[in-house]
Amino acid sequence: MSRSDHDLRCEEALEILEPYLDGELSASKVPGLRRHLERCAACAAELELAGKIQRELRSLPQPDCPPEVLERVRRAGGGEVVPFAPRRFATSVRIAAAAAVLAVAVGGGVLFFHVQRASDRPSPEEVAQATRQARLAFAYIGKVTRRAGLDVRDDVLVKRLVTPATESVSRSLGGRRSEKEL
């Protein structure tokens, strides 16, 4: 069974919301979207919000092009000057607004990070104290490893060197003694 307009899902409806608002949605899809909007409060709210933003954007002043510019364009083109359609203007403003918000978001994040870093700047006293603390950390590493190193060395000396040497001397002394005794 092919999908009918009744089956429109929210994500599909949201996808065609802006073309619908801009009047660019194909006529065949409009009834399905309207039915979906009647049933779905969330998508209807989304439409209302998008419509509100669009109305506000359209209410922004649109400066007129100076007549001398229009005249120059007319001369250069040798024809009629067609003003931009408000709808296209709204779309381009939306894109520009999105780009601006994006730039503010990224720039704001970077700025926030740098401001935070600057406010964390320690005083000279704190730095001097931190330097002593860092030296103290290494001193403790030195102290502990020296102690462990001595233990290891004692262990190695006793088990691997002193004990075998003593045993070897004892054996050789004992051997000689035995030989003498024999």
Place this chain on the structure above:
Amino acid sequence: MRKPTLFAIALLFLAASSGLAQKVENEPGYFSIQDLDLFPRDKLSVEVNLEGALLRMVVEASRDDPEFSSVIAGLRAIHVQVFPLAGADTGSIRSKIGRAVRLLEDRGWHSTVKVREGGEETYIYLKEADGKIAGLTLLSLEPGDEAVAINIVGRIDPAQIGRLGRHFDIPQLEKVPAGKKPE
């Protein structure tokens, strides 16, 4: 504007603000000796927690000692806890250190020094990342004296750290205490 767009912008903001400052907790050589609760915090004789801007400033402040300065320049954090053991429950500390050692091994740290003799215990573990040493953790217990826990995060050359350790003298440096808890 659609909700996904707003969400993407919020994500971008977060990425820009937090991505630039990678947390030291995410570094491979980080091992939280604070969270292990090895020693009672209010009874520590020395506690050092150096990271971030303060550590970078230490590099600048110690240019007169090039070796020390170059070691610090490669580090992201230094954490030290020293706990005096006189009159303390050594058994409890010993078992906590044992637990920490197991945790280190579970997390892929490699033991370089392991000494257990006459009640004394010393463990030094190194963490490797991309073929380089990225962290050092030292745990030590000397009955009647003190227990020490150290975690150093960053680019580490053990030989250089060993030389610095021999170079610095604790009795002289222990005049630090006024600021033993800087952060």
